[in-house]
Amino acid sequence: MNQRQRVIAEAETWLRTPYHHMGRIRDGGTDCLMLLAEVYEAAGVIRHVDVPFYPPDWNLHRDAERYLQGLMRYAREIDGPPQRGDVAVLAVASRMARS
Numbered sequence: 001m002n003q004r005q006r007v008i009a010e011a012e013t014w015l016r017t018p019y020h021h022m023g024r025i026r027d028g029g030t031d032c033l034m035l036l037a038e039v040y041e042a043a044g045v046i047r048h049v050d051v052p053f054y055p056p057d058w059n060l061h062r063d064a065e066r067y068l069q070g071l072m073r074y075a076r077e078i079d080g081p082p083q084r085g086d087v088a089v090l091a092v093a094s095r096m097a098r099s
Helices: 003-013 032-042 066-071
Strands: none
Touching: 003 032, 032 066
């Protein structure tokens, strides 16, 4: 099984895991950051990532793309459409959430 297949197989075991801020427990709860950390570690792509505390609404009060900046320490941008096993990061206008 190649690296991409290991990532896909591991990610599929996390399907239906509920959302839980900073959770890292398959079937117990996870969020988008911890999901990636756990899947890619279990697939042997990265070492364990110790993530410092971040508040649940951290993304609503930032002008910088901190999530993307952190992710790019472990990833790279690709040309062309994503394939199974790739991570797609979408920009969200968080300023609109600040009423």
